[in-house]
Amino acid sequence: DAGVTQSPTHLIKTRGQQVTLRCSPKSGHDTVSWYQQALGQGPQFIFQYYEEEERQRGNFPDRFSGHQFPNYSSELNVNALLLGDSALYLCASSQTGVNQPQHFGDGTRLSIL
Amino acid sequence: RKEVEQDPGPFNVPEGATVAFNCTYSNSASQSFFWYRQDCRKEPKLLMSVYSSGNEDGRFTAQLNRASQYISLLIRDSKLSDSATYLCVARMDSNYQLIWGAGTKLIIKP
Numbered sequence: 001d002a003g004v005t006q007s008p009t010h011l012i013k014t015r016g017q018q019v020t021l022r023c024s025p026k027s028g029h030d031t032v033s034w035y036q037q038a039l040g041q042g043p044q045f046i047f048q049y050y051e052e053e054e055r056q057r058g059n060f061p062d063r064f065s066g067h068q069f070p071n072y073s074s075e076l077n078v079n080a081l082l083l084g085d086s087a088l089y090l091c092a093s094s095q096t097g098v099n100q101p102q103h104f105g106d107g108t109r110l111s112i113l
Numbered sequence: 114r115k116e117v118e119q120d121p122g123p124f125n126v127p128e129g130a131t132v133a134f135n136c137t138y139s140n141s142a143s144q145s146f147f148w149y150r151q152d153c154r155k156e157p158k159l160l161m162s163v164y165s166s167g168n169e170d171g172r173f174t175a176q177l178n179r180a181s182q183y184i185s186l187l188i189r190d191s192k193l194s195d196s197a198t199y200l201c202v203a204r205m206d207s208n209y210q211l212i213w214g215a216g217t218k219l220i221i222k223p
Binding site: 031033035040041042043044045048055056058088090099101102103104105106107109 | 117121145147154155156157158159162200209210211212213214215216
């Protein structure tokens with residue numbers, strides 16, 4: 001039973017570029033959340049997808065957008081990259097329901113030069 | 114004030130000792146709580162959910178104090194492999210967003 005998988009594991013981009021990160025949820029999970037984690041900080045919520053729609057969004061600009069596909073997999077897109085976007089991007093999946101814990105993928109480490 | 118606050122540590126603890134740390138949350142509407150552990154440059158992994166009555170899983174005990182708005186994690190008979198950062202998470206039932214603390218770093222020394 002595969003857990004949450006993310007790709008790529010590492011990515012280097014330059015300012016102004018665009019990036020797409022991918023996530024496949026754990027089997028049986030239908031909800032995907034994306035987080036940004038800077039060094040020494042806890043994860044910061046970007047948004048959550050359920051039934052192919054953005055269900056909730058954190059305090060991130062519109063440069064951050066996403067998508068969920070019918071098979072529950074998801075993408076995170078970031079446009080006009082800034083140096084401050086350098087971080088570990090984590091995808092977490094869960095079953096729907098407020099008390100369901102989230103399970104994380106290994107993350108994508110994004111570096112902006 | 115941060116919504117979820119943790120002492121960043123590090124807590125340096127000898128192997129075999131008992132260690133406890135707390136996490137405070139500011140929103141009294143928070144209903145669900147979790148502890149995750151995160152190893153260096155790895156993803157967070159669920160350690161345990163925290164229930165109102167408190168819960169225990171082997172050497173780990175989590176408790177919730179709603180009156181004082183904190184949750185705690187107790188680790189007994191600590192092992193070298195317990196060295197990690199422990200992240201506290203809170204969520205309001207009306208809100209799907211998880212609010213994370215910045216983590217408490219634990220170092221178990223032989």
